[in-house]
Amino acid sequence: MEVELKQLNADLQFLSQSLPDPSHHALLCKIQLRVEELGKLAAAAPVRRSKVEDMSAEVVDSNPYSRLMALQRMGIVENYERIRDFSVAIVGIGGVGSVAAEMLTRCGIGRLLLYDYDKVELANMNRLFFRPDQVGLTKTDAAVQTLSDINPDVVLESYTLNITTVTGFETFMSSLTKKSFCPNKEGSGVDLVLSCVDNYEARMAVNQACNELSQTWMESGVSEDAVSGHIQLLIPGETACFACAPPLVVASGVDERTLKREGVCAASLPTTMGVVAGLLVQNTLKLLLGFGQVSPYLVRDGDVFFILLPELLQMGYNSLKDFFPTMQMKPNPQCSNVACLKRQEEYMLAKPARDAAAKAKMEAEVLSTEEVPLHDDNEWNISVVDDVELDGPDTRSSDVLPEGLTHELPSADEFHEATPDAPVADNDDLEDLRRQLEAINSA
Amino acid sequence: MEVELKQLNADLQFLSQSLPDPSHHALLCKIQLRVEELGKLAAAAPVRRSKVEDMSAEVVDSNPYSRLMALQRMGIVENYERIRDFSVAIVGIGGVGSVAAEMLTRCGIGRLLLYDYDKVELANMNRLFFRPDQVGLTKTDAAVQTLSDINPDVVLESYTLNITTVTGFETFMSSLTKKSFCPNKEGSGVDLVLSCVDNYEARMAVNQACNELSQTWMESGVSEDAVSGHIQLLIPGETACFACAPPLVVASGVDERTLKREGVCAASLPTTMGVVAGLLVQNTLKLLLGFGQVSPYLVRDGDVFFILLPELLQMGYNSLKDFFPTMQMKPNPQCSNVACLKRQEEYMLAKPARDAAAKAKMEAEVLSTEEVPLHDDNEWNISVVDDVELDGPDTRSSDVLPEGLTHELPSADEFHEATPDAPVADNDDLEDLRRQLEAINSA
Numbered sequence: 001m002e003v004e005l006k007q008l009n010a011d012l013q014f015l016s017q018s019l020p021d022p023s024h025h026a027l028l029c030k031i032q033l034r035v036e037e038l039g040k041l042a043a044a045a046p047v048r049r050s051k052v053e054d055m056s057a058e059v060v061d062s063n064p065y066s067r068l069m070a071l072q073r074m075g076i077v078e079n080y081e082r083i084r085d086f087s088v089a090i091v092g093i094g095g096v097g098s099v100a101a102e103m104l105t106r107c108g109i110g111r112l113l114l115y116d117y118d119k120v121e122l123a124n125m126n127r128l129f130f131r132p133d134q135v136g137l138t139k140t141d142a143a144v145q146t147l148s149d150i151n152p153d154v155v156l157e158s159y160t161l162n163i164t165t166v167t168g169f170e171t172f173m174s175s176l177t178k179k180s181f182c183p184n185k186e187g188s189g190v191d192l193v194l195s196c197v198d199n200y201e202a203r204m205a206v207n208q209a210c211n212e213l214s215q216t217w218m219e220s221g222v223s224e225d226a227v228s229g230h231i232q233l234l235i236p237g238e239t240a241c242f243a244c245a246p247p248l249v250v251a252s253g254v255d256e257r258t259l260k261r262e263g264v265c266a267a268s269l270p271t272t273m274g275v276v277a278g279l280l281v282q283n284t285l286k287l288l289l290g291f292g293q294v295s296p297y298l299v300r301d302g303d304v305f306f307i308l309l310p311e312l313l314q315m316g317y318n319s320l321k322d323f324f325p326t327m328q329m330k331p332n333p334q335c336s337n338v339a340c341l342k343r344q345e346e347y348m349l350a351k352p353a354r355d356a357a358a359k360a361k362m363e364a365e366v367l368s369t370e371e372v373p374l375h376d377d378n379e380w381n382i383s384v385v386d387d388v389e390l391d392g393p394d395t396r397s398s399d400v401l402p403e404g405l406t407h408e409l410p411s412a413d414e415f416h417e418a419t420p421d422a423p424v425a426d427n428d429d430l431e432d433l434r435r436q437l438e439a440i441n442s443a
Numbered sequence: 444m445e446v447e448l449k450q451l452n453a454d455l456q457f458l459s460q461s462l463p464d465p466s467h468h469a470l471l472c473k474i475q476l477r478v479e480e481l482g483k484l485a486a487a488a489p490v491r492r493s494k495v496e497d498m499s500a501e502v503v504d505s506n507p508y509s510r511l512m513a514l515q516r517m518g519i520v521e522n523y524e525r526i527r528d529f530s531v532a533i534v535g536i537g538g539v540g541s542v543a544a545e546m547l548t549r550c551g552i553g554r555l556l557l558y559d560y561d562k563v564e565l566a567n568m569n570r571l572f573f574r575p576d577q578v579g580l581t582k583t584d585a586a587v588q589t590l591s592d593i594n595p596d597v598v599l600e601s602y603t604l605n606i607t608t609v610t611g612f613e614t615f616m617s618s619l620t621k622k623s624f625c626p627n628k629e630g631s632g633v634d635l636v637l638s639c640v641d642n643y644e645a646r647m648a649v650n651q652a653c654n655e656l657s658q659t660w661m662e663s664g665v666s667e668d669a670v671s672g673h674i675q676l677l678i679p680g681e682t683a684c685f686a687c688a689p690p691l692v693v694a695s696g697v698d699e700r701t702l703k704r705e706g707v708c709a710a711s712l713p714t715t716m717g718v719v720a721g722l723l724v725q726n727t728l729k730l731l732l733g734f735g736q737v738s739p740y741l742v743r744d745g746d747v748f749f750i751l752l753p754e755l756l757q758m759g760y761n762s763l764k765d766f767f768p769t770m771q772m773k774p775n776p777q778c779s780n781v782a783c784l785k786r787q788e789e790y791m792l793a794k795p796a797r798d799a800a801a802k803a804k805m806e807a808e809v810l811s812t813e814e815v816p817l818h819d820d821n822e823w824n825i826s827v828v829d830d831v832e833l834d835g836p837d838t839r840s841s842d843v844l845p846e847g848l849t850h851e852l853p854s855a856d857e858f859h860e861a862t863p864d865a866p867v868a869d870n871d872d873l874e875d876l877r878r879q880l881e882a883i884n885s886a
Contacts, residue, residue: 122505
């Protein structure tokens with residue numbers, strides 16, 4: 001703007017010198033004054049940055065992507081610009097979800113889908129993101145306002161709804177399967193769902209939708225005493241789903257009975273929520289852009305190494321001790337969620353092809369580094385073990401918690417047992433249920 | 444606002460019904476229209492929340508402190524409102540410092556002192572906090588604008604200066620010692636200094652100031668490949684200072700030669716910086732409000748347990764592996780920084796009194812829990828060991844790094860060796876230097 005104003009003034013000056021009639025000078029003076037006023041007005045107007053066609057790695061102050069594209073030169077990410085092809089859905093725009101949305105927006109994610117039904121209150125001001133002047137707006141509207149100002153390149157879709165209601169769940173499902181953003185991409189319409197909700201029912205709804213759509217998702221949470229948190233990666237059929245086992249394990253000692261009373265609220269801190277959002281989005285970037293330990297790698301289980309997809313399945317954060325325990329959870333073959341069982345079955349059916357591909361990849365890597373090829377008696381004791389062994393009821397590792405961890409919520413089984421009239425969760429895949437009943441009747 | 448408007452309208456309605464003359468009705472209609480317009484205008488104006496006299500624990504949507512005061516009911520913090528008595532100085536308002544400032548502001552810290560000389564650029568938009576409409580403002584001005592809107596209760600002081608210049612350093616020192624905020628408090632004018640700078644010289648300046656003032660501080664940093672970071676607590680005389688040993692250890696494999704070239708910038712991510720800021724401020728809160736493992740506790744060193752003040756001395760964050768190594772660093776008796784040596788001497792002089800107090804406290808605690816009193820042959824093998832043993836050159840633990848850690852910067856000694864004409868750092872305490880020279884001359 002300053003440059004254009006200078007040029008305009010220079011042109012006017014030039015014109016002034018080239019005009020012979022003094023009466024013209026008076027008119028020009030007037031025009032110059034008007035331009036000056038206009039310049040002042042323009043300078044006071046808030047600067048909204050214009051859209052950027054392509055991400056550039058050029059190191060200039062005006063390039064909003066230079067520090068991100070530098071990840072390529074640093075050898076961290078192979079192709080950063082791919083981030084523009086990804087869609088991420090964030091359910092719950094509270095203390096964790098709003099910060100996760102801002103981080104992904106500043107990273108230049110392609111498309112964000114935001115879900116919440118709550119309004120901004122002054123009581124939310126102890127967490128990052130929302131401002132006092134947004135009090136009274138829905139969290140989705142306030143978020144779109146802030147995020148579109150920060151980065152107009154991101155496609156923002158906001159859904160002001162409660163996913164635990166029947167119509168809310170239907171809209172949630174159909175929004176996840178809309179494929180207009182990247183029509184030729186495999187899978188559902190989004191690449192990842194981030195659950196940033198604060199209650200059990202909403203987590204069960206996200207779990208149901210993701211199991212039905214075979215949609216990879218990440219769960220996050222912060223304890224009610226504000227000093228612990230967790231993140232967890234869930235891949236339907238491959239890892240424990242939310243109904244397989246209580247996945248909310250954090251090193252926390254809060255008695256839940258102290259909560260849920262009239263006039264009592266949970267504590268929260270911007271620090272714990274910021275750390276959890278940061279870990280959640282960092283692992284989102286690793287998963288989407290393929291860096292760090294997310295691609296197939298070796299995990300130790302007793303004395304055998306076996307191939308497992310993502311390194312990070314569940315991670316806790318205990319801020320009092322700066323302790324970050326991690327653990328893996330395999331799916332429960334007795335899971336009460338029918339869609340989960342269906343995904344487990346599909347995962348097992350695809351096993352021979354997956355094992356062959358993994359073996360071929362590993363052998364190729366071993367050969368390419370000119371080391372000894374893979375044998376049964378190899379130095380690292382590597383063997384591609386049978387998933388059935390690991391998935392058996394006696395190896396259900398989710399029951400065994402590392403030292404210092406406790407279950408934050410009742411197990412899903414306890415939850416279901418509490419409603420004996422409905423032994424299967426309400427929102428289970430009805431078609432599947434019908435097929436099961438038919439099989440029982442025909443036997 | 445809505446409530447007041449409703450009441451006003453109700454009053455007008457009431458008046459309208461009680462007036463017999465129709466000519467009055469026309470006038471009232473006009474008044475009502477004007478009020479409606481006024482209401483629209485008022486609703487569009489940005490809401491700035493008013494100052495809050497006392498922090499309340501009342502659970503209402505309009506209370507910005509309810510979720511923080513809940514930390515007391517949860518048994519995490521004894522007296523949260525004490526946070527209003529603390530002053531924290533933040534040096535460097537970039538990707539880590541700005542987020543740390545926002546977190547402390549939302550937590551209701553008493554007073555923040557902000558130091559930076561840089562301007563906001565579009566190239567900073569890949570990190571949290573600054574907005575595109577702030578481009579061109581100094582980072583200190585932009586931060587004060589945003590922070591005062593978020594929480595008007597916080598006293599904000601901004602210093603637009605470079606602390607590595609002579610006058611900048613002088614202003615920095617005098618601002619830290621100004622005691623007008625809490626005149627009766629012990630120590631310097633601030634309770635903690637947070638270093639969030641991005642270069643070696645600025646860290647050395649913070650180190651010098653804090654050594655001279657015997658000021659506890661925390662150092663933070665993010666690696667140039669954006670995927671690792673660290674925080675570190677420094678207590679002059681008690682822990683290693685920045686010149687004692689290279690304290691910037693992160694699990695990073697970047698070749699520094701790839702940087703520092705024309706047209707090349709460091710990579711950065713909002714995730715890594717958000718996590719580092721979160722860990723930094725979480726430990727600030729633990730230190731100031733006295734919760735978690737910050738008060739005197741027991742640390743294992745070989746087979747002996749010894750008393751050490753803060754648990755967290757240095758902590759790394761490797762986001763690629765979600766690995767958080769921690770380590771402690773004792774001061775170097777051969778440190779090149781004269782002020783550091785002076786603080787080490789003071790710390791040793793105060794040792795008998797400190798040991799006696801710690802022993803008395805421990806015995807009181809043991810007695811209060813009605814357990815066996817402390818003996819030489821106690822179950823936990825606890826002994827209050829001599830600091831001299833630990834501080835000897837052979838036990839300088841800073842030379843021994845845990846697995847996976849490398850020094851990010853050259854050691855301070857290498858830095859000093861590079862300037863043989865100035866064997867002592869330029870900004871060392873001059874008076875002390877003069878005294879040393881006099882001692883040599885008189886010998």
